[in-house]
Amino acid sequence: MANNTHDAIIIGGGHNGLVTAAYLAKTGYKVLVLERREIVGGCCITEELWPGFKVSTAAYVNSLLRPEIIKDLELKKYGFEMLPRSPSSFTPFPDGRYLMMGPDKEMTHREIAKFSKRDADAYPKYEDMLTRVADFLEPMLTQTPPDPFGGVGSLWKLGQLGMGFRRLGRTTATEAVEILTGAARPILDRWFESEELKATIATDAVIGAYAPPSHPGTAYVLFHHVMGECNGVRGVWGYVRGGMGTISNSIASAAKSYGAEIRTNAEVGKILVNNGVVQGVALKDGTEFRARRVASCADANVTFLKLMDPKDLPAEFTAQVKKIDYSSATVKINVALDRPPNWKALPSDGKVGPQHHGTMHICPDQDYIERAFDDAKYGRWSQNPMLECTMATALDSTLAPEGKHILSMFVQYAPYHLKGTTWDAEKDKFADRCFDILEEYAPGFKSSVLHRIVIPPPDMERMWGITGGNIMQGAMSLSSMFSFRPAAGYANYRTPVKGLYLCGAAAHPGGGVMGACGLNAAREMLKDR
Secondary structure, eight states: OGGGEEEEEEEOOBHHHHHHHHHHHHTTOOEEEEOSSSSSBTTSOOEEEETTEEEOOSOOOBSOSOHHHHHHTTGGGGTOOEEEOSSOEEEEOTTSOEEEEOSOHHHHHHHHHTTOHHHHHHHHHHHHHHHHHHHHHGGGGGSOOOOTTSOHHHHHHHHHHHHHHHHTHHHHHHHHHHHHHSOHHHHHHHHOOOHHHHHHHHHHHHTTOSSOTTSTTHHHHHHHTTSOEETTEETOOEEETTOTHHHHHHHHHHHHHTTOEEESSOOEEEEEEETTEEEEEEETTSOEEEEEEEEEOSOHIIIIIISSOGGGSOHHHHHHHHTOOOOOOEEEEEEEESSOOOOTTSOOTTSOOGGGTSEEEEOOSHHHHHHHHHHHHTTOOOSSOEEEEEOGGGTOGGGSSTTOEEEEEEEEOOOSSOTTSOHHHHHHHHHHHHHHHHHHHSTTTGGGEEEEEEEOHHHHHHHHOOGGGOTTSSOOSGGGSGGGSSSTTOTTSBOSSBTEEEOSTTSTTOSSSOOHHHHHHHHHHHHTO
C-alpha cells in the first residue's frame, strides 16, 4: 500500500490538472495524476487520426495560456512554441468581397475601410477600450475570488476590487460593466456601421456559447478572446507547433521532471471520503490510491454527482451543483484535405496564401448568426450554421504529409438534445450541410476532402468526459463566474470535503486553454499544507 500513498492526487490529466501537478511537484509534493484516456491533455490534445495527419482534435488555437506558467514551468524547454497568425482572420462574403484582419494595424485599417471608412477609424478606439477594460480584469484571472459572504479577509479583497474599479473612471467602468453583463450585438452596433465587420467580430462573442450575439453574457465571451497574448503581443492568437497537444505534453514533461507520476488508462470511479475528509480515490477497477489532498480536473457534475456519495456533501451544495448550465451547441469537424480551400473571393489555385493563415469565417452578417441560433432554440441543428475554420498546416508543416492540410471546423449551432432524432442519425447530414456551404464559398472544397471526423456534443461528452459537451465545463455567464464559480461560497478551489479541491475549468476563471484554474488551485493547496 505504501506505493499507493501520495501527497496529492489529480483526477484527470487535462492541461489544468497537469499545471496543478507540476506546481505541487515543484515544491516537493509526491503527486499522482490519473487520466482515464490513453493520452493526457483532456480537450487540449494532438492525435494522429489518419496516417501522417496530426490533428488538434478539440481545442485548436492558443492565446490564453498564462505567460507565468510558460515561464515558471520552462515549457519552451519541453517543446512549447507559438506560431503567431498574421493575418488572423479572413471572412469571405457572398458578393465576392472579403475582409482580412490581423495584428498589422495598417492592413486592418485598409481592409475595414473597404466597407466603411468610419469603422476603420473607429476600430483602433474600440481596441483601446477593450485594452483598458482588460488591464483591470486580466489580473483577476490568477486571483482567488473573494467570498462576498465571507469574513474580514474576503471583505478586504472585495474592497480592493471596488477601489480598482473606481480608479477606472466613470466611462471605462461603465464599459467594463457592460462587457461583463451585456450582449455583444448592441456594443458592436454602437461602435460600427459595417455589417461585415460586426459579423466577423461577433463570431468571437458566441464561440462555445449557447447564445446568439443579442443575448446578455456574449460580450464577456467576446472579451475573453482579447485577453490573451502570443509571444508577448496582446490579443494575438496563434497555433502551437506540433498541435495543441504540445501544450499538454510540455506541461506533463515539466511535471515529470519535478517527480510527478502520470498514469494513463486509469479511470477514477470514486472519491474516497471519511467523516468529511478526503482519503484518496478508487479506480473503476477497484485499485485504491491514498492521499490527504485530491484535486479534480473534471467538471462539477462529474466530480460531485458521479464520483461521490451524496451523503458526503451538504444538500445545499449539491443543489447548487445541479443548477449549473451545461448547454452546448457546438460541433467540431476535423478534415484532412489534399489542397487548401480555394476561396472564390480570393483564389489561391492550390497554394497557401495569407487568407489561410488565420480563422476563416463563414458568417455574412449578425442576422445570419441569430437565425442559426433560432434553429437550435427549437431543438434543430442550424440549416445555415456559422463556420469557424482554421488550417494550422498553413504555418506548421509538421502536422500533415507534404502538400496536404488539416482543416479544423468549429460549427454552431447544434444542440445536445435534438428534437425527434439523435446525433448518431444526424451528424453526417449536418457535416454534409457544412461542406455544401463551404463549397459555395470555395468551389472544389468537397472534392479535396480525404478524411473527416464529426464530433457533436454527445460525442464530446463521451470522448472527453465534459458534461453536455460543454467545452467550458459550465456556462460562462456572470451568474456562473468569479465568486459564483462553481457555486457561491466555494470559489476558492476548496469544496465542502476537507482536502478535496477543483482545479479545472469548473472553477474560476473558467474555460479556455489558460492553465489559470490549475495554477490558482495549486496555490491554494500549498497554502493549506
